Amino acid sequence: MGRVSGRVCCVTGAARGIGRAIGEALLDEGADVCFADISEEGVADVARQNEDRAAVGGGQVMSAKVDVTDREQVAAMVDAVVARFGRLDVMFNNAGVNKPMNFMDVTEANWNFIMGVNGLGCLIGMQEAARVMIPQGGGKIVNTASIASRQGFDNVAPYCASKWAVVSLTQSGARDLAQHNITVTGFAPGVVATEMWQEVDRDLMEIGAASRPGEAMEAFSEGILRGRVARPGDITGTTTFLAAPDSDYMTGQIIMIDGGMTLV
Secondary structure (H helix, E strand, O other), rough: OOOOOEEEEEEOOOOOOHHHHHHHHHHHHOOOEEEOOOOOOHHHHHHHOOOHHHHHHHOOEEEOOOOOOOOHHHHHHHHHHHHHHHOOOOOEEEEOOOOOOOHHHHOHHHHHHHHHHHHHHHHHHHHHHHHHHHHHEEEEEEEEEOOOHHHOOOHHHHHHHHHHHHHHHHHHHHHHHHHHOEEEEEEEOEEEEEEHHHHHHHHHOOOOOOOOOOOHHHHHOOOOOOOOOOOOHHHHHHHHHHHHHHOOOOOOOOOEEEOOOOOO
């Protein structure tokens, strides 16, 4: 029996990177998992690739297309999970975007795009998950924050603001939903070697914040006490813990998983 055997989990932003790793780790521990993403083809392919993993773990796998800024799509995703598996026990609001711009160049469009996905998308995901968790007697909501939720960086200001918003939403949701036996927690990765970071690396070069590939990651990584950047697998021990009964008494907390990059 795995740590989350029998639990139904949904992970947004799961076509790649941290989200995919979270879902795969949950399958290894026996959960039924919905991989959800705005990329319908990408997330469907991930689900297909994980059918054998699900069978070995004792769970089942499905996929769903979702734009987390669209409430109707999020509600439809949740309904599809409940229709397939009968309930929703754990909701991972992991979908996120970033588009670096130097502080004085940040536009309303840049702000609204990042805050829409990372902030509003998190809120909608929490609310729509809670709507089905309340009548079933409880559940868990887990939000993806960042080291950028603990300090501001000059060329990703909207991203930092959006991840501070995730922390606030986690605390607010924990206070409101405790009465319904729903816990709300989150985790804050540091520098993680994913496709998203590769995109950020290119963007930082485009705006003059880095002069060569990999320079930004090296600069951000200098203070990591563990001596290296994270891989997605470094994150999933904690995320599975947050989905498992072991963390049932925890709520309103954000766990740092940054290799000692930020000590707070």
